[in-house]
Amino acid sequence: MSSRRSSDAWPLPLLLLVGCAKPIVDSSTGPMLGSTEPVVHSFTGPTMGSTYEVMFVGDTPLATVRAAAEEELAAIDLAFSQWRPDSEIARVNAHRSTEPLPLSPRFAALLTEALQFAAATEGVFDPTVRPLSVLYRDAKRTGRAIEPAALAAAKARVGHRAVTVRDGMLWKHRPDVEIDLDGLVAGAACDAIGARLQALGVSGFYLEVTGEVLCHGEKGPGLPWRIGVVDPRSDAFGGQAATRIVELRDRSLCTSGDYRNALVLDGDVLHHVFDPRTGHNAPHRVVSASILARRAAVADALGTACLVLGEQGVRAHWPALRALGAEAALLLAVDERGDLVATEFDWPAAIR
Numbered sequence: 001m002s003s004r005r006s007s008d009a010w011p012l013p014l015l016l017l018v019g020c021a022k023p024i025v026d027s028s029t030g031p032m033l034g035s036t037e038p039v040v041h042s043f044t045g046p047t048m049g050s051t052y053e054v055m056f057v058g059d060t061p062l063a064t065v066r067a068a069a070e071e072e073l074a075a076i077d078l079a080f081s082q083w084r085p086d087s088e089i090a091r092v093n094a095h096r097s098t099e100p101l102p103l104s105p106r107f108a109a110l111l112t113e114a115l116q117f118a119a120a121t122e123g124v125f126d127p128t129v130r131p132l133s134v135l136y137r138d139a140k141r142t143g144r145a146i147e148p149a150a151l152a153a154a155k156a157r158v159g160h161r162a163v164t165v166r167d168g169m170l171w172k173h174r175p176d177v178e179i180d181l182d183g184l185v186a187g188a189a190c191d192a193i194g195a196r197l198q199a200l201g202v203s204g205f206y207l208e209v210t211g212e213v214l215c216h217g218e219k220g221p222g223l224p225w226r227i228g229v230v231d232p233r234s235d236a237f238g239g240q241a242a243t244r245i246v247e248l249r250d251r252s253l254c255t256s257g258d259y260r261n262a263l264v265l266d267g268d269v270l271h272h273v274f275d276p277r278t279g280h281n282a283p284h285r286v287v288s289a290s291i292l293a294r295r296a297a298v299a300d301a302l303g304t305a306c307l308v309l310g311e312q313g314v315r316a317h318w319p320a321l322r323a324l325g326a327e328a329a330l331l332l333a334v335d336e337r338g339d340l341v342a343t344e345f346d347w348p349a350a351i352r
Contacts, residue, residue, distance in 0.1 A: 038220035056205035118160035126276035130180035187300025190214035215248035254299035257288040284310035298325035
């Protein structure tokens with residue numbers, strides 16, 4: 001599970017993308033015989049300790065599109081920010097009781113979906129992972145290894161079956177359970193902004209929030225949004241080379257990678273995506289997992305899950321992941337020689 005993974009997508013002459021590792025986006029249009037290039041409007045801003053970017057085509061005023069995006073991001077922040085004391089999630093985590101707690105519709109819907117992901121992945125994705133996330137952040141801040149006793153105490157408080165959402169109410173089955181929805185909040189933000197832009201009549205857009213990407217429509221007739229999955233080896237040296245490129249229409253691409261937010265403690269490399277069932281990083285060699293889905297919240301959450309599961313786990317769970325909304329997966333692993341090995345699950349040459 002993630003503390004807030006680093007997704008990255010940004011426009012280059014080619015939109016490349018690595019969820020939780022910034023994607024690369026092709027903002028160029030390419031020549032079209034007998035036609036003019038469409039005008040692509042764009043803007044960026046800060047969010048969730050990182051950035052967001054919007055590109056769109058059409059006649060909707062840029063100020064209107066920006067206002068809609070910023071309103072949704074502000075609402076997401078007020079609901080799910082782990083860093084502001086007045087957020088709804090702060091209130092939820094301060095509720096140390098088994099008495100029911102009323103939730104906003106936005107919070108109830110996202111937590112319900114997170115619990116569905118948790119059940120389908122047998123706890124590989126778990127919204128109650130916050131105690132482990134806190135341990136990781138403290139270790140990163142102090143440079144001190146996580147004590148076994150602290151890990152055991154945190155693990156005891158993690159388990160998706162310890163919470164229930166029913167009739168807009170949260171029920172904690174042990175009072176010290178804490179919620180962390182960072183593993184799908186950026187994707188949910190993309191979905192929320194996308195819904196607003198479609199309601200405004202925006203015909204084609206590219207959204208990136210902390211690296212998670214959602215595309216709708218096209219940049220122009222026959223011109224899909226082209227997104228690339230970043231090669232982790234190039235990212236490690238500050239570069240941005242694509243290992244795969246896909247064409248996205250009405251799809252999301254999110255990638256979770258373990259090569260960001262890592263630290264070395266007592267000679268061991270520790271990264272921010274834990275297996276909530278053990279409290280440890282998974283023992284396989286997969287370093288990034290990319291998911292294609294219709295909805296960004298689905299791709300975001302399942303990218304995290306697949307990074308924990310690894311190749312064998314994804315293979316065993318692929319029917320269940322497909323049922324949740326995953327359409328394709330790309331796992332990148334580093335073998336003993338340092339070579340990158342790709343494993344594809346229904347991965348397309350292009351999305352149409």
